[in-house]
Amino acid sequence: MKQENCYILGIESSCDDTAAAVINNGVVLATIVATQKIHEEYGGVVPELASRAHQQNIVPVVHQALRKANIDKNQLSAIAFTRGPGLMGSLLVGTSFSKSLAMGLDIPLIDVNHMQAHILAHFISAEGQTAPNFPFIALTISGGHTQIVKVTDYFEMEVLGETIDDAVGEAFDKAGKILGLPYPAGPFIDKYAQQGDPHRFSFTKPKVGPLDFSFSGLKTAVLYFVEREVAKNPNFIKENLEDVCASLQFTIVDYLMDKLKNTVKATGIKEIAIGGGVSANSGIRKALKDAERTHGWTTHIPRFEYCTDNAAMIAMVGELKYKEQRFAKHDVVAKARMKL
Template sequence: MPVILAIESSCDETSASVCVDGEILSNVIANQTIHEAYGGVVPELASRVHQQNIVPAVQQALLNAKVSKNDIDAVAFTRGPGLLGSLLVGVSFAKAFALAKNLPLIDINHMQAHILAHFIAERKPSFPFLCLTVSGGHTQIVLVKDYFDMEVIGQTLDDAAGEAMDKTSKILGLPYPGGPLIDKHARTGNPDAYKFPEPQIPGFDFSFSGVKTAILYFIRDNVAANPNFIQENLGDICASVEKRIATILLNKLKRAAEAYNIKDIALAGGVSANTGLREGLTNLGAANGWNVFIPKFEYCTDNAAMIAIAAYYKYLKGEFAGQEIAPLARMPISPLTP
């Protein structure tokens, strides 16, 4: 019955979780508000705030789980991908904790962990399944053959879907973080009010740079004609943008599901918290007879619980890391992925 302490620090959330025999007992997330003034994550500031947050986050995770430091059997951490400075804080803490307590280390791929977050819940997908993984920096369709046997069969050729959401929010003058605000305003608007183009990219790959440009020109031209255009039509704009991004993602996912003849379909990553995308996948799944799996909101954004559950399956396989291990800003989801 392994007791695993897990650390997540890939971007701007400092998170700690305790997992006992595959059950998540705590999941503490310390957010960073300092970046709001800059309209995005400032890597140097993120690293400094991680240093301030990591000890209290770990202490609270242990308290919530009613577990002491002496009960821990292994320490897991996000090795990558992510901001190198942020990763260094988490990796350094995990290595120091493990060294002090003479515990094994378990290194985790952040993107694999997003997918394996589905195994926290009682209802789990069956292998093989497809997972649409969507975050601020990644947009991928992953064929999941086993816990750590994953193949990216489609990915963005330029910008990620989350980045398109964030850039749209900036164009609209919304504060950071803009993605949740677009989701909020979209609930009040008409998703068919405005039409934005759908890129015609072969295969299962994505592109969002053209969509971002189309949105920019659309807003520019309409504001030139009516300076109050954004304020008067914010709900409709957000709803229309959200629908276009969601349909780009779901149309490719549908093609992949048909090509691979797979019925278990999952959604993961920070953008999986988007209401429109969740509803769109649910409706598409019902229409196609899919078994759809969507994590709870707390497991969509970056969190240590997903690191902990991934580490649990690595622990069972006896796959541990040494003290010489270093973080990686870029880390493919599998060795075969470019």
């Protein structure tokens, strides 16, 4: 089969977004995401509700992706799907559907590591996005993961540091809940932070190994700080929300940058790429651009649609694996915990 006629369908269902995408030679022809709003009232993702919603959404989402890409399912070369890590119930829906579709079409099945996909999303051919050169350092920051990864090749990755407790996205969401912000709180904190004074309040950065992270103590510090200030002034949050958000975001971004600086010093690699939902944050984006000027780094920041969970990144990994014929067997199973 000629490469120009290679169409990969990517399916992503690791958490609460049901997504499908079609890619051809690195170019995304269609990317569809069905977001589950039901979790907002619970202040977090409810696994059972998520898996039920995936069952309802997966067929129409795949149908829309194929229609938008203007291809028939029989033109597909392979099906790529998220095997893990993620919520087991959600992963099972995507895994089962992908296995059935690949078997029905008699085409290869390709399993994809979700975290690997966030990193390799940089190789999608998209306007304003340049692929990093090997080797590079990847900072993956999301609601479930915070890792520093040395990337030597497409499928040769080494975790240099990671969180010992909570992920950075969880820290944003839990702090936002304390401040009375809707779920997910990260975008709201970012929005208010842009109007506030980042030096108004001081939060201590957690102390762990030079390349590792910890966020549980920071969440506790925010809780005690807010409780203390509200006891003195019941209107504290309302009167100081922008400054609290700005100070919190400044602390988290500065902490992330400290770890990247330590990594560059330890490895000598100045090519930096970020990925995951928190890479949409304006503070970390600005800090990375500043680092290009002050430290001589080359930074790669994904387009917004490739930051949060999406199927285009799954399809991208699928295409790279397809070229090397790295196919999965049909007895492949979903894995809630999965290392790079």
